[in-house]
Every structure is written in C-alpha cells, then in structure tokens.
Amino acid sequence: MHPNLKPSNPNFSSGPCAKRPGYDVSKLDLSVLGRSHRATIGKKALKSACVDTAKILGLPQGYRVAVVPASDTGAMEMAMWSMLGERPVDVVYWESFGQGWATDITKQLDLEDTRILSADYGQIPALEEVNCDHDVVFTWNGTTSGVKVPNADWIDENRKGLTFCDATSAVFAQEVDWNKLDVITYSWQKVLGGEGGHGMLILSPRAVERLESYVPPRPLPKIFRMTKGGKLIEDLFTGATINTPSMLCVVDYLDALNWVESLGGVAATIARANENLATIEAFVAQQPWIEFLAQDSHIRSNTSVCLTLDMSPEQVKSVIKLLEEHQVAYDIGAYRDAPAGLRIWCGATIENSNLESLLPWLEWAYHSVKKQIL
Known part of the structure; x- marks a missing residue:
C-alpha cells in the first residue's frame, strides 16, 4: 500500500520553482498593469526591484542592480559579450550550464586565450588552480549537478581580473x-519562485570600470549595451530597462522580496533551504x-x-x-545531460513538511518499480 499523506504542493521543479507559501496572485498590487513601464508608476516599481534587491541581499556600497531581458541566461550573455576579451579567461564548470558558458566563450566569442577547468557531474574542479589575474567565469551552484562552490576562499581579494558568477540557484x-x-x-524563477523571462544583473565598481574602459572587438545587440559614449548608462540601474518588461512579473518579484523580509531576511531563506537539504540527507542516510x-x-x-x-x-x-500519476511530485527527473536520477528542488519556497510527505512516497515508488508492481 502506498502512503496516505501527500504533499500539499507537489511542485518540486528546479525552474520555474514553486511559488512561496501562501502565494495568491489576486493579492498582488496590480495597479501597474496596463501602464507604461516608463510612466512614474512603472519606473517606481522597477526601481524598487533594484533598490530592494540591493538592500535585502546586503550588497556592498557601490554595487549596482539592473533588471535585464532573457532571464539569467540573458544577464550572463550581456555581461560576457560586453566585458570579456580584455585579458585571458578561466572558465570553471562542472555541469551543463557552466559548460554552456565555456562554449559561448570559445566558440561564439572565439576567445583563444581561454583556459577551461572542468569536472564530471557530482565533482568540482580544483578551484585553487584558478588564476585570478584572468577573468573568471563560473556558476556558484550547478543547478543540473547539485554541486556548489563551498566558499569564495579560492578567489583572490587582490585579483586583477573580474569574476563573472552565474548565481541563479544560489x-x-x-x-x-x-x-x-x-x-x-x-x-526570479529560482529561489524566490518568481516568473520567468527576466534576469538580474549586479555589477561591482570594478565591473563598471571595465565597461567604461574597454571596447569589445565585436558588435553588440541593443539589449546588450550598457554604455553610451564610454560611460555607463546609469538609468539601467534605477529601473529604466532596455526593453519592455512584464509589469505583472515585476510586482510578482516585489511580492517575493516582501516575503523574504517578512521571514527576517536572507538568513531565514538560507535556513529554510538548509533544513530542506537536511531532511533529504537524513532520508538518504537510512536507505541503501x-x-x-x-x-x-x-x-x-x-x-x-x-x-542517483x-x-x-x-x-x-x-x-x-508513478509519482506524477499519484500527484505527489512533478518535474523531478534529472537534467537531460546529467546521469539518470532525481533532481528535487529544495529552495526557500519549498515547505519542509512537503518534503517529509514526499519521501515515503519515493521509497514506495522505488520498491514498487523494483518489484514491477505498477
């Protein structure tokens, strides 16, 4: 017999991820809908997305935040196309998205002075071998491999190069x-459970200096351009987006930020993710x-x-x-390029009680398939 108790929310997808607990789209501030993103009301909402992000994350003084097109991918492409090529590049990857950045750099940008440090799924490269006098491109958390960098100790505080970090799942x-x-x-659609299609780009003062001092030897599409006349377009970092954003997605993001603040800030969302991982670790420790x-x-x-x-x-x-048919867990298969297995999202929007309800079902499904009792 299968377990009786099901997760109240079976959405364990790794993106778009589950909405926050208690989410109700009808409770969003929809006054911006049908209004121009250039109108005062639209600019205010977009500026809040930038300013509130910096405040909640506790970004250092001088770091700038922008809302950009095409999700995390768009933000990374925008930065790489605009800034890479000034010096050699070290690309560090251990899963498919990081490998994608390496392909872009070597095949599309055609940067010959590139060194690649890679590892198989489940592993991580020797980070101490990274040369921080080069520009460094890496993912903080490998979404498709379940591997993250343990810390940033391997990055030199006195580096000459820039560090480009895809941190979408971190x-x-x-x-x-x-x-x-x-x-x-x-x-937005990862840890905060927001909607897709929009990316967030954060730049340090050193990155701004690169943008203003280096002209890449390649044409840049309009949606990649962050400077004009050799100076940063500061309006981008106060909510004046390059192209038209979805204002519904913007207010959805602001709702997620308000939720983070209501919990007590980033420390609370980190604690929620850690608790979720601990629940799965306890389960795995008991199952051979x-x-x-x-x-x-x-x-x-x-x-x-x-x-696995x-x-x-x-x-x-x-x-x-089997789990999907019983409406217990949706979208938990491993990424298509990863080893066969499961990928269960455990970010802050996932209720720990739902994971606790899922795991007995996972054990039941495993034994059912093994015994071919379908």
Missing part, C-alpha cells in the same frame, strides 16, 4: 561573498538504494538536490512517472 539560499564577485546574475550525486557534503547544493538510484534509467523514469 542567491537567497546560500551564503555568497559579494566582495569576491564583480558580475553576478540570477533569475539512493545516493547523492554530490557525495562530498561540503560541495552539496541545498537547492538543486540531485540523487540503484536502478536502470528506464526504471528511474518509471519511478518519476
């Missing part, structure tokens, strides 16, 4: 050393048939938790299908 869920980062990107893809706990993600089962890929698919 911001609001993990301790991030902002002073070690010059370009930070993330998207399931393991973390990231076996080293120091590099194990508390958001994109990736698991002692089953064939076809059997794993059957487990996933």
Whole structure:
C-alpha cells in the first residue's frame, strides 16, 4: 500500500520553482498593469526591484542592480559579450550550464586565450588552480549537478581580473561573498519562485570600470549595451530597462522580496533551504538504494538536490512517472545531460513538511518499480 499523506504542493521543479507559501496572485498590487513601464508608476516599481534587491541581499556600497531581458541566461550573455576579451579567461564548470558558458566563450566569442577547468557531474574542479589575474567565469551552484562552490576562499581579494558568477540557484539560499564577485546574475524563477523571462544583473565598481574602459572587438545587440559614449548608462540601474518588461512579473518579484523580509531576511531563506537539504540527507542516510550525486557534503547544493538510484534509467523514469500519476511530485527527473536520477528542488519556497510527505512516497515508488508492481 502506498502512503496516505501527500504533499500539499507537489511542485518540486528546479525552474520555474514553486511559488512561496501562501502565494495568491489576486493579492498582488496590480495597479501597474496596463501602464507604461516608463510612466512614474512603472519606473517606481522597477526601481524598487533594484533598490530592494540591493538592500535585502546586503550588497556592498557601490554595487549596482539592473533588471535585464532573457532571464539569467540573458544577464550572463550581456555581461560576457560586453566585458570579456580584455585579458585571458578561466572558465570553471562542472555541469551543463557552466559548460554552456565555456562554449559561448570559445566558440561564439572565439576567445583563444581561454583556459577551461572542468569536472564530471557530482565533482568540482580544483578551484585553487584558478588564476585570478584572468577573468573568471563560473556558476556558484550547478543547478543540473547539485554541486556548489563551498566558499569564495579560492578567489583572490587582490585579483586583477573580474569574476563573472552565474548565481541563479544560489542567491537567497546560500551564503555568497559579494566582495569576491564583480558580475553576478540570477533569475526570479529560482529561489524566490518568481516568473520567468527576466534576469538580474549586479555589477561591482570594478565591473563598471571595465565597461567604461574597454571596447569589445565585436558588435553588440541593443539589449546588450550598457554604455553610451564610454560611460555607463546609469538609468539601467534605477529601473529604466532596455526593453519592455512584464509589469505583472515585476510586482510578482516585489511580492517575493516582501516575503523574504517578512521571514527576517536572507538568513531565514538560507535556513529554510538548509533544513530542506537536511531532511533529504537524513532520508538518504537510512536507505541503501539512493545516493547523492554530490557525495562530498561540503560541495552539496541545498537547492538543486540531485540523487542517483540503484536502478536502470528506464526504471528511474518509471519511478518519476508513478509519482506524477499519484500527484505527489512533478518535474523531478534529472537534467537531460546529467546521469539518470532525481533532481528535487529544495529552495526557500519549498515547505519542509512537503518534503517529509514526499519521501515515503519515493521509497514506495522505488520498491514498487523494483518489484514491477505498477
């Protein structure tokens, strides 16, 4: 017999992720809908998205925040196309999205003076080998591998290069050393459970200096341009977006930021993700048939938790299908390029009680498939 208690919210997707507990779209401030993002009301909402982000995250003085097109991917592409090429580049990756940045840099930007440090899924490269006199491109948390950097100790405070960090599955869920980062990107649909299509770009003063002093030897599409006449377009960092944003998505993001503040800030959302990971760790420790893809706990993600089962890929698919048919868990299959297994999102919007309800079902589904009792 299967368990009786189901998660009240079966959404464990790694993006778009579950909405915050208690979310109600009808409670959003919809006064901006149908209004121009250039009108006073629209500019106020977009400026709040930038200013409130900086305040809640505790960004260092002088760091700038902008809302940009095309999610985290757009923010990263915008930064790389605009700033890379001034000096050699070290690309550090251990999963598919980081590998994608390496491909862009070597195949699209065609930067020949590029060094790649990589590792297989579940592992992490030797970070101490990174040369911080080069520009450094990396993901803080590998969404498709469940592996994160343990800290930023490997980044030199006196670096000559810039650090470009894709932090989309880390911001609001993990301790991030902002002073070690010059370009930070993330998207709303991860830890905060926001909507897709918009990216957040954070720049340090050193990154701004690069933008104003370096002209890349390539044409830049309009949506990538952050300078005019050799000077930063400051309006971008006060809510004057390059193209038209969805104001519904903007107020949805502001609602998520208000939720973070109501919990007590980023420390509270980090604690929620840590509690969720601990629940899965306790379960895995008791089961011989399931393991973390990231076996080293120091590099194990508390958001994109990736698991392997002692089953064939076809059997794993059957487990996933069985859980979905029973409306227990949606979208928890491993990323298509990763080893066969499960990927359970454990970010701050996931209620720990829902994970506790999911795990007995996971055990039931595993044994059911193993015994072919479908």
